Amino acid sequence: MAAPSPKKKGVLDPIIALLKWTWERLERTLLLAVKIVFPSRFISPLGFLGMLTVIVFIILGVTGALLLFHFTPFFGNCPPAVNGTAYIPSATCNQAYNSVQSINSDVAWGSIIRNIHYHASNAMVLLAVMHMFYQYFGGRYKLRYEILWVTGIILGVVTVIEAYTGYDLIFNIRGQLAINIGQTLTFYSPVIGANLAQIIFGFSFDDLAIRFYAFHVFIIPIIMLAIMAVHLPKNLVLDIPVASAITGVILIMGGLFPVDVGVKYDPNLATQITFPEWYFTSLYAFIRVHGLNPFIAGAIIPAIFVLIFLVVPFFDRGRKIAMIDRPFWVALGVASLGQIAIVTVWGFRAANPFVALTNENQLVIDPTLFAGSLLIATALAYGLVYVFVRWRRAKIEQLRAARKPIPFRRLQPYIMSKGEVYSLVGGLLVLQGFLDVAIFRALLDKLNNFVLLEIGMVLVAFAATVHIYRVANQSK
């Protein structure tokens, strides 16, 4: 409109020119082919749970790389007691566990990094499952999403396998339980079982340690990246505040619930009751069912479950994706969620799920009770949801027929006043400053869990600050 005002020459001009030069040349590379949208207003994080999973994957990569410097993938030698004398564990027994223990107690920042790695692994499994169910209920597995959906399911399974190889590497009794079960299931698989078990688990326990190390830090992550190359959509949403908040929450969890190293596995000592990680207690519940072959319980049943999800897009052929139009599939999804919840909790509990598991006599689960409660819960969840969705659709059709507006609950954004914005942002800045000082103090006193908690809180405060900035800019 007006004549362009003569631009002042700034000090930053050469730098800006260089950045621009670089950016233009980067456009010839693959790097800029992926379009990442940084949303300027708040959108529900449920829509980009996949991106959050990627961020947690990156956190896992970085912390995992740091842990490599101190981990020993070696089991060592655990000679039994010499006849007639008391058992003295050898210093070379279970060196993998020993190295994890030294990471936790001796290595500077070791416990912090390991805590982040552990809680991020849980977060990744959780986020991946949430992502899957959100996309499932949103019907985002059909209408040319089929390949995204199928690769996503495979990626989810590979993610869980990656987590499995990770927690086995610690060689505590929990890892040992998982190794024993995994090895049994592989051995009992038909035809190739014994050969496959040797390839995956090796012959000796030193083989096992180095093999799982190779799987966990290189082979499976590479496979995951390869599947991701097919799974990632072309347009990505990266919301910096939400990503920062998720990172912060992982750190806060690490500070509040620091992970321990567990009981050392020593083949010469009697083992204790232990549980798998929470994403495997469901399989553990099946394995514990009376009279159910471990291979069927631990391999066939979960495979059928995954397969059902894998083929959903080829059976749900309708062109409608709204939940209201897919009562069968919505009910199926809720029923599967219910099943996952029941068996996951049962894996932690005694044969009677209302009692905590304290001794091995309570391990074996009665099949009638188990299958019966699963069936009843599935039928109930399925029936109720199906009826509810049908009822809701009928109601909407009624409103449409009567030409009445369909009621929507729309959230009115809260407009903050100038004073509120300033005091909130100012308060958050003060909080961050205070926390930074507190982190420094905690570091001096070697209070690692406090450090973790406070770094997490700083990240959440940062997320809040950016969010307020965003909201305030919008409501101008």
Added chain:
Amino acid sequence: MDEKKLSTSTNSIPPTPTQPAAAQPPSTPPPVKNPLISRRRFLQGAVAASVVLAAASVGASGQILGPLVPIPLPQQIIANWNSLDGQYQKVANDSTLQGLYNESNYSQFFYWPYDSSVSPYYKNVIARLPNKDPSGTPLVNPLYPSDPILKHVVAFNTTCVHLRCLVNPIYNGTPTSGEFRLQCPCHGSQYRLVDAVPVAGPAFDLGLNPLPQVELSVDSSNNIIATAMKGTPGIGRT
């Protein structure tokens, strides 16, 4: 390959007017000779075969995935009868018999045919069988029913065939009525001490194999020697 190429390439020569087509009545156009396989198809097939053969040439490279299996130990002395029996007699002659319910009084562990640095799954137990159960049944190793020493000794691999935890010798039941057994601490499978056949727990419910048995012999100075293992750890004796 070359032979095949020669034979099919003659087929793919385009028909010429001097071919048998000329013998046909002139009213019908000369039929196009249909070669068995067209030139394009043949070349595609050749490339596909080449791809398969090239892939097959490195197929055996998968062997690098196999682990290095250590050389098994030779026949080895694993215990001495005199000390094993002496320990047993010390508590067995006690009229209260309480000492026998402590498994360390009649059993000990050893690693064979791979030592303890290889794998916990090769941990075995050797037991001096108590002469009889409290119920009165005499306990004799069924492998050596007439050997004066070995009929009193059993040795088994301790890897449970259910989910590979390591079993321990226990006494199941009250002292006056019960059985000497091997018990898994993880899921409670129990095996008879005499022949390691599953008698309780998941291994029994699922009808799994008995534990692998170590075959024994005795030398002139009453040393007990492990000579062979019948069965595979974690799979059992079939």
